[in-house]
Amino acid sequence: MAFDNLFSEIVFWALAVVTIGSAALVVHLRSIFRAALMLVVSFLGIAGIFAMVNAEFLAVVQVLVYGGGIAVLVIFAVMMTRDVDTGNRSTAVQPVALVMGVALLAALAYSIVQAEWALLPDSLPAPIATVFVETPTQLGRLLLSDYVLAFEVAGVLLLAAVIGALSLVRERRDA
Amino acid sequence: MGETLAGNVIYRNVYQFVQDLLGEEWSWVAYAAAGMAIILLVTNAVMAIGTVYTWFERRLLGRFQGRLGPNRAGPFGVLQPIADAIKLITKEDIIAVGADRIVFTLAPVVMLAPTLLVLAVIPFGAGSWVADLNVAVLYIAAVSGISTIAVMMAGYASPNSFSLFGSMRAVAMLVSYEVPLVMALLGVTVLAQSMSLVDVVEAQALPFLLVTPLGALIFLAAVSAELNRAPFDVTEAESELVSGYMTEYSGMKYGVFMLAEFTNTVVAGAIFAALFLQGWKWPVLPSHVWFLLKVAGFVFVAVWVRATLPRYRLDQILAVAWKYLFPLSLLNVLLLAAEVIVWPEPGAAELGIMSAINWAVTIPAAVLWSKVVSLRTAPPMAAALSTEGR
Numbered sequence: 074m075a076f077d078n079l080f081s082e083i084v085f086w087a088l089a090v091v092t093i094g095s096a097a098l099v100v101h102l103r104s105i106f107r108a109a110l111m112l113v114v115s116f117l118g119i120a121g122i123f124a125m126v127n128a129e130f131l132a133v134v135q136v137l138v139y140g141g142g143i144a145v146l147v148i149f150a151v152m153m154t155r156d157v158d159t160g161n162r163s164t165a166v167q168p169v170a171l172v173m174g175v176a177l178l179a180a181l182a183y184s185i186v187q188a189e190w191a192l193l194p195d196s197l198p199a200p201i202a203t204v205f206v207e208t209p210t211q212l213g214r215l216l217l218s219d220y221v222l223a224f225e226v227a228g229v230l231l232l233a234a235v236i237g238a239l240s241l242v243r244e245r246r247d248a
Numbered sequence: 249m250g251e252t253l254a255g256n257v258i259y260r261n262v263y264q265f266v267q268d269l270l271g272e273e274w275s276w277v278a279y280a281a282a283g284m285a286i287i288l289l290v291t292n293a294v295m296a297i298g299t300v301y302t303w304f305e306r307r308l309l310g311r312f313q314g315r316l317g318p319n320r321a322g323p324f325g326v327l328q329p330i331a332d333a334i335k336l337i338t339k340e341d342i343i344a345v346g347a348d349r350i351v352f353t354l355a356p357v358v359m360l361a362p363t364l365l366v367l368a369v370i371p372f373g374a375g376s377w378v379a380d381l382n383v384a385v386l387y388i389a390a391v392s393g394i395s396t397i398a399v400m401m402a403g404y405a406s407p408n409s410f411s412l413f414g415s416m417r418a419v420a421m422l423v424s425y426e427v428p429l430v431m432a433l434l435g436v437t438v439l440a441q442s443m444s445l446v447d448v449v450e451a452q453a454l455p456f457l458l459v460t461p462l463g464a465l466i467f468l469a470a471v472s473a474e475l476n477r478a479p480f481d482v483t484e485a486e487s488e489l490v491s492g493y494m495t496e497y498s499g500m501k502y503g504v505f506m507l508a509e510f511t512n513t514v515v516a517g518a519i520f521a522a523l524f525l526q527g528w529k530w531p532v533l534p535s536h537v538w539f540l541l542k543v544a545g546f547v548f549v550a551v552w553v554r555a556t557l558p559r560y561r562l563d564q565i566l567a568v569a570w571k572y573l574f575p576l577s578l579l580n581v582l583l584l585a586a587e588v589i590v591w592p593e594p595g596a597a598e599l600g601i602m603s604a605i606n607w608a609v610t611i612p613a614a615v616l617w618s619k620v621v622s623l624r625t626a627p628p629m630a631a632a633l634s635t636e637g638r
Binding site: 079080104106107110113129130133134136137140141143145147151208209 | 276348350351381382383386387389390391393394396397400401404419423426443
């Protein structure tokens with residue numbers, strides 16, 4: 074279709090503005106509850122971008138995991154923040170957090186610049202949808218064959234997280 | 249997305265009409281107009297059915313409770329929903345002092361959005377669906393999870409403890425029941441070997457209700473919890489929490505919450521019909537009529553359950569999800585996966601054998617497990633009080 078390019082251009086920029094704008098608001102807003110809600114909007118924007126590049130499975134999982142999980146995050150954020158309406162006061166950990174943040178940003182920026190993005194030829198064949206029509210099936214095959222180790226390690230990581238959370242909040246009998 | 253819709257009669261006609269009117273270079277307007285026409289049709293039809301359903305539920309509840317139910321407006325009270333809507337729209341719209349105004353106003357909108365989004369993938373009849381997504385089953389689980397956020401928003405933005413309690417209960421419950429719900433959906437996906445609802449309906453040579461009775465049961469229980477329906481309606485337990493997270497809402501904002509709730513039940517019926525009751529299939533009657541009848545059947549059972557069972561306590565609800573439904577849903581998925589390995593591409597005969605095995609294994613397992621798991625633990629509050637007294 075002739076308008077496809079213009080149309081996807083508009084949609085992409087709209088999604089990009091929403092995603093980045095709401096991410097900026099997450100940091101900027103004083104109310105931690107509103108900040109968490111803006112985080113949801115940001116995640117939904119990313120899901121939209123996944124959907125745009127025909128990664129339907131990833132888009133849906135993005136909504137399921139991040140959109141659904143965020144409600145729990147909100148509760149924890151609210152419970153662990155001393156002054157919910159104005160945010161936490163600065164602590165001694167702040168310089169450490171700054172260093173860690175910059176290091177993480179540098180690592181991410183480096184990997185984005187270094188990554189080999191040109192996996193597909195620039196001029197894609199017209200019926201692009203038919204190439205990717207079976208993404209869930211292919212992802213499933215790959216995850217349970219070539220990348221089964223990573224898959225299992227992720228499972229163990231989640232188990233460790235669950236056990237860690239339980240041991241943190243467990244009531245002490247002897248106390 | 250254009251390709252999936254091109255077969256649709258309404259879509260084609262509107263597209264053609266607008267393009268003839270404006271010319272070739274405005275084809276994107278035609279595209280948008282045709283899409284809008286379909287959205288308008290589907291959402292309004294389902295909302296209308298949801299509205300009629302409020303009357304149906306109230307009349308039926310009246311029957312179950314030995315009273316009449318609404319019977320004044322129109323014949324048998326059919327016009328009651330319209331009277332209610334007029335009342336809600338003309339009521340004063342109050343935002344309580346101290347509320348987070350923006351979040352408070354947005355909450356009903358966020359509540360209604362997932363209901364309407366889910367409609368995109370539901371096959372209402374032979375050949376009539378908006379989008380045949382290849383991840384439809386997962387899409388339903390993902391999108392309906394958004395309503396948790398709406399409940400959080402409503403509860404947190406209201407300056408009211410009842411609202412906050414209601415929304416905290418809701419989040420604990422919704423997060424727990426998402427697990428068995430997704431596992432039940434996984435069972436169906438394994439059987440149909442596709443996540444597209446259209447493929448799921450096509451794969452049902454036998455209704456999956458017969459093939460995987462435990463899966464259907466788990467889905468029914470989990471979806472009742474996700475819909476905040478009795479016996480899982482602790483989030484707005486009238487006798488404890490006024491009306492939970494909706495306490496501070498009035499006028500049409502409250503109306504939108506109620507509309508979302510009732511429409512959700514109808515949509516859940518549609519999903520159940522597509523997943524377990526062969527969707528639009530069955531002979532003689534037109535496919536859309538069959539689909540509506542199956543939805544009506546589900547809705548009747550839902551009202552029946554609501555009228556019959558008393559409300560669970562919150563800790564019991566969580567215990568049911570984690571101790572009872574979750575292990576059983578694992579058993580269900582394991583059994584179905586093993587059967588699909590033995591009989592790939594099952595036809596009616598193979599589905600019959602599977603059905604026999606599943607009935608013989610899962611239903612006794614469910615009954616036995618219910619004897620093992622006990623819900624008769626003391627509520628946390630009572631335990632805390634008793635230790636304090638010592």
